[in-house]
Structure formats: structure tokens, C-alpha cells
Amino acid sequence: MSTSSIRVRFAPSPTGMMHLGGVRTALMNYLFALQKNGIFIIRIEDTDTERNYDPQATGIINDILWLGLHYQHGPVVSGPDAPYFQSERTSIYQTHLTQLISNKFVYRCFCTSLELEKKRERQIALKQPPRYDKTCLKLSDQEIQKQLDKQVPFIWRMKFESDKSVTIHDLSHGIINFEFKNFSDFPLTRQDGSFTFIFANFVDDLTMKITHVIRGEDHLTNTACQAALYQAFEAPLPVFWHLPIICNVEGKKLSKRDFGFSLRDLKDTGYLPQAINNYLATIGGGTLDNQILALPELARSFDFNKIHATGQVKYDVEKLKWFNHKWINELNPQELYDQTIEFIKNEFPQTTSIPRDTLTVLLQAIKPNMTTLADAAELLRFYFVRTLIQKETFTSHIDSAFIQQIATVLTESINEVAHPETYIDKIKDLAKINNIPVKVLYTALRLCLTGTLGGPTLATILYILGESESRIRIVYLINQITK
Known part of the structure; x- marks a missing residue:
């Protein structure tokens, strides 16, 4: 059979939202057609009228296109085998x-x-x-x-x-x-x-x-x-x-109770279509392993002659997160802004008054720490919300034996805060002089500036906050722990 005569189809039923198993089926049909220079067809099995959740399959079609799985024949685009709804056939x-x-x-x-x-x-x-x-x-x-x-x-x-x-x-x-x-x-x-x-x-x-x-x-x-x-x-x-059927970590068929069963779960929490496709292409055969590949590369690389004959594969959300992190880091500054802006606006409406260029710079600073797009709002919370650390909170994370030395270091270095790299070198030197483990001092400063124990590097945080805001938070902490 010549590859030009290859014809495959994805035939979802509009009785519910797209789930991970359906996404994988659509993806494999698409990759097969793309590799073989064939035709990828979408048709809608909508004869169960009582259960039809989305009668026109608008949601399903939008999901397929969001994933980048562009089809040659089917609803909207039509084709020689129309109609593509079973109810019309x-x-x-x-x-x-x-x-x-x-x-x-x-x-x-x-x-x-x-x-x-x-x-x-x-x-x-x-x-x-x-x-x-x-x-x-x-x-x-x-x-x-x-x-x-x-x-x-x-x-x-x-x-x-x-x-x-x-x-x-x-x-x-x-x-x-x-x-x-x-x-x-x-x-x-x-x-x-x-x-x-x-x-x-x-x-x-x-x-x-x-x-x-x-x-x-x-x-x-x-x-x-x-x-x-x-x-x-x-x-x-x-x-x-x-x-093979996609199962949860317990080996049971993936269900609505499992996060990621529905494609909407993944979209709403900030997973990129590139990551979803990339991850699903690596499970159940094809020998792609952990390669970071876009759809055309997935189609070229997938080996349809080496497919696992197994009845099920396990859905590993941690591996999906890994792929998503990698793909977020592939986004250029403008793409990252476009993908994350709604997540940030939903959490912080004041975002609308911040220039796009400023947010673009902020996003680049936190990009290495993002696992999902939704992480952007939490990672930038310290920028939008001034967190002034109280002594009780501070001492719950920092050994009280170092409190006085930390206050001394922060006080002696405060005038360098306008120059983040110089400031970091300064407090590192002072930590040695005052017999404070550098890790403890860094943790204390991070708590002071962000109210959290994670996030971007300290220099990045200082750049984002700027001299004035950084000084306010550091001085407040000094006053708290020297009372």
C-alpha cells in the first residue's frame, strides 16, 4: 500500500469532554497520517442523542485544534465523504x-x-x-x-x-x-x-x-x-x-476522579498542548523515551514497527509535569506572556495596569521555576502582594540561634541592596564573618522578600522588587527580629 493512500480517522462521541485516552487516540492517528503522508479524518459519532453533551461537537473540535492536530476532512472543513456526523448518515x-x-x-x-x-x-x-x-x-x-x-x-x-x-x-x-x-x-x-x-x-x-x-x-x-x-x-x-488503556498509578482505568482524565483539567491548570502531545507519544511504544519533540518531529521519529503489546499503560502526572516544564522553557518571551497572562490576571486583576514589557521581563525571571503556566501567578505573588514577615513566622523556619547574627548581616549590607549581585556577595562574606551558614542566611532573606521558601534566585527577586521595595521588606524584618 502506498503511503499516499493511507487514511485514518478519529471518531469521538460528543457525550462528554475530551479525556486523555481520546486525546492519545487522536494524536496517534494524526502522527500516523503525518508520517505516511496520509489523510486524517474527523467524524462525530453522535447517534446517542439522549447523552449528547456537545451536540455540534464544538468543544471536541476546538480541543483537537488546540492540540495542533489539524485534520484534512471532517466537520467545518468538510471533504469528499461528507457528512461527518453519524446522525446525518x-x-x-x-x-x-x-x-x-x-x-x-x-x-x-x-x-x-x-x-x-x-x-x-x-x-x-x-x-x-x-x-x-x-x-x-x-x-x-x-x-x-x-x-x-x-x-x-x-x-x-x-x-x-x-x-x-x-x-x-x-x-x-x-x-x-x-x-x-x-x-x-x-x-x-x-x-x-x-x-x-x-x-x-x-x-x-x-x-x-x-x-x-x-x-x-x-x-x-x-x-x-x-x-x-x-x-x-x-x-x-x-x-x-x-x-493500550491508560490507567492511574494504581493500575485502574483512568476515571473522572483522576487529575488529568479530562483535557479541561490540564488546560485549566496550565499544561501546554506541546507537552501533552509529547508525553502521550512516549507511553505505550514508539521508542521516543524522553525526547523533547514537536508534532512534526514526533511524526518523523515515532517507530510504528516497535509498539508494545500491552493491555495498559500507567499515566504518570509527574512525567507530564517534567515535559511541561521543558516546553515552558522552550517558549520565547512573547509566547510565555501570551500563554500566562490570563492565569496572572485571574489571580491579580491589577495586572492590567502593568506594562506588557514589565510583565514579560518578570516572566522570563521566573520561567526556570515554572512547571505549569498557572505557576506564574504564585511565583509572582511576592511582586503583587507585599508580604511583611512577622517574627513568629520567621522563627518557625529559622533556628533562633542565628537570629541576632542575621539581623547584624542584613543591617550592615542594606546599603548595597540597589545592586543585587554585589549585595549577594556582601551578605555571603558577612555570613562567614558572623558564623552563619550561607544556606540559613539565604533562606532568611528569601522569607523576608517573598514570604516563601522557593522561587527564583535571590538576585532575581531583588531585581524584580527593585531597591525601594526590597529595602522596605528587609528593614521591616530587621525591626521584627530585634525587638
């Missing part, structure tokens, strides 16, 4: 169902949900595999007509020939053979006439000429059914890649 599904009916691959099933559940419970009680017992396949034409005359609701079921099988190629699992005797005759429609996910999904892949189906491991059980449909239409099967 009913006639296409009906045409394919009619063909299956004509070729006798399907049959009507009049069993009610209650009847099916009772059969299932009985099979489980007898320790038998719970699957449909083909009751309605055995109905005569007269019995079927009798049910139709009474207007008994029915569904169409795909008929599995128990002596047949189908083989698929999966990029992570290799060759997989499905024997039809192990599967139930599955529904293609619901009693209201709508089409099931398995059938609509198959028809869309068939008509859109999808060559590679890249989706989550949880869809592997659907694959035998869809492969049987390809066989019924005498169509070539796509290559599959069932991605």
Missing part, C-alpha cells in the same frame, strides 16, 4: 443494511430485552458463555410474518457462521484469528430503527476507505464483528492498532 447505513438483507447475512430478532436478559442469566448460572442462542434465526417465514402482522418490534442481527473465522492484522498484537463460533449474532439496528455503534462505525470506515483503524484496546472485542461485516461485503480489512 442514516441513508448510507440503510443502503448497506439493505444489501446485507438481500444477501441473507442478517435476520429479524423479535426477542425483548427482558427475554434476552433472562437467557443471559440462565447461561451464566449454567456456566455457559452468555451469547444469543439464535432463537429468531430458527423462525419460519410464516412465524416471521405473523410477528410482523402483529407489529412486534424487531432488530436486525448479523448472522455468524459458526464454522467460519476471520483474521486481522494488529500493529501491536500481530495476527489475530477470530473463530465465529465464539461470538454472538450481534445487532445492527435498535428497535426504534436506529443503527448500532458497531454497524455505523463499520459502514463509515468502509465508505471513507479507512486503511488503518487506530483506537483503544477496549474496542478489540468489537473487531471480530466488524471484520465479519468486511467479509460479508467482500471488502479488504483495514490494519488495526488497539492502543
Whole structure:
């Protein structure tokens, strides 16, 4: 198959917000298409109208574009296979169902949900595999007509020939053979006439000429059914890649209770799309390890021939933070300002009166200490809020044995505070003279200037605050600890 004919798709359902598993599926489809010079398609599986959280999939599409996963065909951009919403493709599904009916691959099933559940419970009680017992396949034409005359609701079921099988190629699992005797005759429609996910999904892949189906491991059980449909239409099967399920640190499937399950969690707390993409591309195969790579580089470097055949991978938020820190440091001054300004404004409305150039300089000073964009507000709190350290707070962090010497050093060096580098050298020398560990003195000065134990270097803090503000805070501390 030439790479120019490669076609992949991401088919989310608008029944909720984008979650990390969906993001990874979209990313892998995008990277595969980009590497192979193929087509990346977005289509929306919106037939579950009662649960549709975002009927027009506006949020999903915006998320995909925010991640930089630009698609060639799909909603908004359109394409030769439109429409791209399943709710608008009913006639296409009906045409394919009619063909299956004509070729006798399907049959009507009049069993009610209650009847099916009772059969299932009985099979489980007898320790038998719970699957449909083909009751309605055995109905005569007269019995079927009798049910139709009474207007008994029915569904169409795909008929599995128990002596047949189908083989698929999966990029992570290799060759997989499905024997039809192990599967139930599955529904293609619901009693209201709508089409099931398995059938609509198959028809869309068939008509859109999808060559590679890249989706989550949880869809592997659907694959035998869809492969049987390809066989019924005498169509070539796509290559599959069932991605391992993303789990939390306890090995359980990631859920809404886990931070980062939703893409909104990550966006709202200041994770960059570059970092999210970079991290997700490193888990579950591809041998990328800890390389800091943008999307084009990820596509060039990802090895689709070296994919882990594992059912799950663990989501490591600390590793994601590491990637985010690295990507923040890749931002130029203007990009960093644009990415962080809203986080700072939300915390400190007075930001609007501060010149952009000033904030840009401040952000560059704290950039090495940022893990997320939201960190900017906390790291700059000492700039917006004057924290005057009380003696009780100070002595809770500093050994009281050094209090008097610290006061002496700060008093003797105060006139150098206008020159941060000189000031730091001065207090370092004075620390030795007064027998104070330099680390203790630095901690004391940091508390004095910022009210915290972390953040930028002391010289940077002094530059940011300026001589006047630095002097006010240092003098206040001296007065506090010499009372």
C-alpha cells in the first residue's frame, strides 16, 4: 500500500469532554497520517442523542485544534465523504443494511430485552458463555410474518457462521484469528430503527476507505464483528492498532476522579498542548523515551514497527509535569506572556495596569521555576502582594540561634541592596564573618522578600522588587527580629 493512500480517522462521541485516552487516540492517528503522508479524518459519532453533551461537537473540535492536530476532512472543513456526523448518515447505513438483507447475512430478532436478559442469566448460572442462542434465526417465514402482522418490534442481527473465522492484522498484537463460533449474532439496528455503534462505525470506515483503524484496546472485542461485516461485503480489512488503556498509578482505568482524565483539567491548570502531545507519544511504544519533540518531529521519529503489546499503560502526572516544564522553557518571551497572562490576571486583576514589557521581563525571571503556566501567578505573588514577615513566622523556619547574627548581616549590607549581585556577595562574606551558614542566611532573606521558601534566585527577586521595595521588606524584618 502506498503511503499516499493511507487514511485514518478519529471518531469521538460528543457525550462528554475530551479525556486523555481520546486525546492519545487522536494524536496517534494524526502522527500516523503525518508520517505516511496520509489523510486524517474527523467524524462525530453522535447517534446517542439522549447523552449528547456537545451536540455540534464544538468543544471536541476546538480541543483537537488546540492540540495542533489539524485534520484534512471532517466537520467545518468538510471533504469528499461528507457528512461527518453519524446522525446525518442514516441513508448510507440503510443502503448497506439493505444489501446485507438481500444477501441473507442478517435476520429479524423479535426477542425483548427482558427475554434476552433472562437467557443471559440462565447461561451464566449454567456456566455457559452468555451469547444469543439464535432463537429468531430458527423462525419460519410464516412465524416471521405473523410477528410482523402483529407489529412486534424487531432488530436486525448479523448472522455468524459458526464454522467460519476471520483474521486481522494488529500493529501491536500481530495476527489475530477470530473463530465465529465464539461470538454472538450481534445487532445492527435498535428497535426504534436506529443503527448500532458497531454497524455505523463499520459502514463509515468502509465508505471513507479507512486503511488503518487506530483506537483503544477496549474496542478489540468489537473487531471480530466488524471484520465479519468486511467479509460479508467482500471488502479488504483495514490494519488495526488497539492502543493500550491508560490507567492511574494504581493500575485502574483512568476515571473522572483522576487529575488529568479530562483535557479541561490540564488546560485549566496550565499544561501546554506541546507537552501533552509529547508525553502521550512516549507511553505505550514508539521508542521516543524522553525526547523533547514537536508534532512534526514526533511524526518523523515515532517507530510504528516497535509498539508494545500491552493491555495498559500507567499515566504518570509527574512525567507530564517534567515535559511541561521543558516546553515552558522552550517558549520565547512573547509566547510565555501570551500563554500566562490570563492565569496572572485571574489571580491579580491589577495586572492590567502593568506594562506588557514589565510583565514579560518578570516572566522570563521566573520561567526556570515554572512547571505549569498557572505557576506564574504564585511565583509572582511576592511582586503583587507585599508580604511583611512577622517574627513568629520567621522563627518557625529559622533556628533562633542565628537570629541576632542575621539581623547584624542584613543591617550592615542594606546599603548595597540597589545592586543585587554585589549585595549577594556582601551578605555571603558577612555570613562567614558572623558564623552563619550561607544556606540559613539565604533562606532568611528569601522569607523576608517573598514570604516563601522557593522561587527564583535571590538576585532575581531583588531585581524584580527593585531597591525601594526590597529595602522596605528587609528593614521591616530587621525591626521584627530585634525587638
